[in-house]
Amino acid sequence: MTEKINYCEPVFRPPSEAYSLLIQLTEGCTFKCDFCMSNLRKHFLVREVEDVKKDLNIAKKLYANRIKKIFFLDGNAMVTPAEKLLEVVKYAKELFPNLERCAVYAHAKDILKKSDEQLRELSDSGLKMAYVGFESGYNKLLKAVNKHATKEEFIAASKKLFKADITLSATLINGLGGAGNLELSEMHAKESADLVNKICPLDDRLWYIAFLTLMVPQGTEIYKEKARGKFKEMDQFEILHELKIFMQNIKFANKNANCIFRSNHASNYLPIKGILDRDKDKIISTLNYGLNHPEVMRPEFYRGL
Numbered sequence: 001m002t003e004k005i006n007y008c009e010p011v012f013r014p015p016s017e018a019y020s021l022l023i024q025l026t027e028g029c030t031f032k033c034d035f036c037m038s039n040l041r042k043h044f045l046v047r048e049v050e051d052v053k054k055d056l057n058i059a060k061k062l063y064a065n066r067i068k069k070i071f072f073l074d075g076n077a078m079v080t081p082a083e084k085l086l087e088v089v090k091y092a093k094e095l096f097p098n099l100e101r102c103a104v105y106a107h108a109k110d111i112l113k114k115s116d117e118q119l120r121e122l123s124d125s126g127l128k129m130a131y132v133g134f135e136s137g138y139n140k141l142l143k144a145v146n147k148h149a150t151k152e153e154f155i156a157a158s159k160k161l162f163k164a165d166i167t168l169s170a171t172l173i174n175g176l177g178g179a180g181n182l183e184l185s186e187m188h189a190k191e192s193a194d195l196v197n198k199i200c201p202l203d204d205r206l207w208y209i210a211f212l213t214l215m216v217p218q219g220t221e222i223y224k225e226k227a228r229g230k231f232k233e234m235d236q237f238e239i240l241h242e243l244k245i246f247m248q249n250i251k252f253a254n255k256n257a258n259c260i261f262r263s264n265h266a267s268n269y270l271p272i273k274g275i276l277d278r279d280k281d282k283i284i285s286t287l288n289y290g291l292n293h294p295e296v297m298r299p300e301f302y303r304g305l
């Protein structure tokens with residue numbers, strides 16, 4: 001019988017890891033953000049290194065040397081103690097000679113708990129990408145959704161990643177504050193732009209900022225709020241308007257910045273891609289086009305996480 005790699009379902013991975021080998025390093029998440037379903041049906045666990053190695057060995061038998069990318073699940077695998085994470089990344093690198101990078105989801109607090117030296121060692125061993133959920137740069141909103149992180153922590157965590165040469169891929173959530181509070185929406189957009197402006201590195205390395213649009217998955221706190229009539233989602237026009245304010249407030253001091261901007265996830269109404277801040281005007285034109293031609297927007301029933 002073929003041996004199987006262990007997965008604790010359901011698992012979540014970034015769209016850009018679609019062709020990566022997925023290996024369960026942790027299960028669930030240590031946080032419980034109001035909008036997220038990552039930890040709903042799981043008890044948090046860091047798996048034993050020997051069990052993770054067994055899964056890597058099975059993958060080696062199945063895929064031989066074809067593995068180029070590994071994504072270590074689950075919701076915040078960066079919480080894994082540095083020595084354990086390092087052992088697993090080094091083992092993967094030895095096992096797969098063509099491995100180009102390992103990646104993880106990382107909550108800002110778990111990045112900050114690691115020293116610069118530990119992050120550098122992880123990076124040198126093959127951990128080359130961290131997907132960090134900013135969600136917003138507005139502290140009031142971050143607190144309201146129980147993100148357990150502040151704008152200042154996102155800035156500090158991003159700088160630590162850049163220093164260690166670990167590529168940052170950060171996500172923000174369009175419509176996170178819900179409908180009916182224009183001031184909150186404007187602050188979310190402006191403070192998020194300010195956060196992105198403040199982390200922009202001075203060189204031309206690649207980094208990624210993506211906007212998802214809020215979905216309300218069953219079982220989450222935000223779902224319960226909606227059921228109680230306390231939360232209403234923004235409509236597609238409010239969503240694009242919020243994104244437009246974000247874009248208008250993007251201003252990088254470094255004109256050689258290479259920030260890949262994406263808002264083309266399945267949750268988004270309008271697919272947008274560009275490089276910040278040089279494509280800012282083009283992106284604003286696309287948003288204006290969407291606002292004036294709602295027929296080009298993704299229909300509600302096609303949206304998903």
Ligand SMILES: C[S@@+](CC[C@H](N)C(=O)[O-])C[C@H]1O[C@@H](n2cnc3c(N)ncnc32)[C@H](O)[C@@H]1O
Pocket residue numbers: 012029035036037038075076105106107108131132133134135171172173212213214215216217267305
């Ligand atoms: C699986 S989470 C992992 C992020 C990581 N644990 C962190 O907190 O930095 C990946 C990202 O999906 C996005 N996400 C999660 N739930 C969402 C929802 N209901 N609507 C839109 N985006 C969501 C958030 O941007 C979140 O950071």
Ligand code: SF4
Pocket residue numbers: 029030031032033036037038039075076107133
């Ligand atoms: S967004 Fe990240 S930290 Fe928050 S519950 Fe989901 S996986 Fe955990």
